[in-house]
Amino acid sequence: MATASTTTGFIRLLRALLIPFLALLAALLAGAAVMLLSGDDPLAAYSGLFQGAFGDGKSWARTIRKTVPFVLTGLSVALAFKVGLFNIGASGQFVIGSVFAVAVGINFDGLPAFIHLPLALLAGIAGGLLWGAIPGVLKVYTGAHEVIVTIMLNYVASLLGGWTVYAGGTQGQTPGPLWDRTAGAISETPDVLSSAQLPWLFGPPYRVHYGIFLALAAAVLIWWLIFKTPLGFEMRTVGHNMRAAHYAGIRVNYTIVLAMALAGGLAGLAGAIETLGLNHKFAPEFGGAVGFDGITVALLGQTHPIGVLLAAFMFGALDGGAAAMQFESGVPADIIQIIQALVLAFVAAPLIIRMIFRLRRQTHGDAGSAVSTSWSGP
């Protein structure tokens, strides 16, 4: 009996992986078609991409390093999906998390690392929590749709982050509070103190920091939260049917705000890890794109934490190999963005994949992920 159940479990896992895998395949083929049409060589591009992602130790290190933020922003979007909300705000939460973490990281000289580093990481999480809670609160109390609010907050976050490191204007404006006074006209913070830096797992040239373990731990924690705790059950119930959840006595508003805050916290942690582990400072141009990619990662991973890990690794490889691809084959790295959009399209619409590969229709699970909620009112 035990074998039988593990076999069905295995088959179910394979089936769950089938659509994302075929979606990736179809997207790579379609990407090749785009390259052919615009006169680029897809074979050279993909081999450059592969070399850049997995060619040697340094490539592996880069791929793993790039995977870390995707895991966290992917989890952020996936967690919000579980309560039926669409968090497009991961990039803003990422930026605010970075700013908070750096604010702690450049101050408190003399603190021992085992206090300073966790404090800085927690500050990053707290920043993300706050920024993520705003759309949750507005959704619950005013009915403002989270899609619009999170997108607007992305712009506000990026401007706010820019201001904290602002080098001061020509009209004598006060410089931002985190600006590095020795940096002249450059808008950036001083370096994070070494006691708040996330240490290298392997130092240069294999630049991998301990953030990968934080990301893995976060994935396990979120899996546990969603599938093994009463709170997770409540979140999933709210996501399935808000009205039923309400009648069942679940505090829907509380659950929504909490889920959005936690989603923000995850993206904030991503920002904290990137600044404390890699950049060691904050400048206005950091962050941004990883938040938007979190959406694709979450959907490609079927909003399951383990799936998110796999999808994030794939995105880390695509991103890690992109520069090498452009260098080796001359194909602009932007093709990666097209492939990512295609992956998203194919994953979100399993019907397309089933049509392309002539798969039999399943009785359930064909409709793709559903997140649409109407514009006003929870």
Place this chain on the structure above:
Amino acid sequence: MNQPIPASAFRRLGGRYGNTMFIALALVAIAILVNVTPLKEQTWLRVLFGISALNFTLRATVPLVLGALSGILCERSGIINIGIEGMMLAGAFGGFVAKTSTNHWPLAASLIFSVAVAVAIGGLMGAVHALFSIRFRMDQIISGTVIIIFALGTSSYLYNRDAIAEGKFSSIALPGLARIPVVGPVLFDNPPITYLALIMVVVVHVALFYTRWGLRTRAVGEHPRAADTVGINVNRYRYVNTSLGGMLAGLAGAFLVLEAVGQFQEGMTAGRGFISLAAMIFGNWNPFGALGAATLFGYTQALQNELLLAGVTRVPRQFISMLPYVVTIIAVSGLVGRVRPPAAEGKVYETEGSQ
């Protein structure tokens, strides 16, 4: 058909928005007063109401109102369109490529051709969105996101940084009207797409509320089952409306490239598609409401610009630049129970037995 049209038109225009219209008229009166009297020597008044601020407001409003009209067409038929940003960007890029490849043509022909290309590309993106949402039953919000990411990626991938568009639309002063003080230079001395956008507000309003097509579109968005029962092809209306909406978004892109900036920049829509959505919601899915909301958002952008140029405040420029986004959040948050989206929006419609 015996319904007294003028009365209902006034009710729709004036009644619910009576207060708003009064405030708007009062602001116009102040603006005229400021610009024709020595009051314009006052720096702050000039920043708030000067001709330059008003001109900038209109320029910022055009893409927003076109985007909002695009959203209205889609959503009135029941398709949520958060991909406006992507459709705009795709239109802008298409218009740019068309312009750079026809630089040797006579300017007017090249510009008109480029607008047509931008509109066509926008329409194509709209059709793709409809195909995803209807045929492939993709979640409409995700489909919109796909459109955005795809447009961003494709336009950056194909963008040739050496290409330069030569020339853009210039202003056409309407004879007579343009000489009215204040109102003339602001409203009647503009490039063509600006006029077109204002005309489209009226066109969409009339089409939605006074034609058979409009009635059917609204029925499809409110109660598709009922519409189907009386023989309306629900999904055909959704395809057509979403494609038309895409064309309007493409026109907004054409405005950015061929009229406002004159060149393409990567990601040049800079959130305008999303602010359009907020304008659509703020305007309660009505064309004139959307125009009002878009003007408000456009004004915050103009204010940001004027404040930075005039250097009258020591508030860091980042906080001034936040204005449009913060106002948008406040606007969509302050509408509890006061606006109502089309009832069937976001839901796949399937005829009975199609499973």
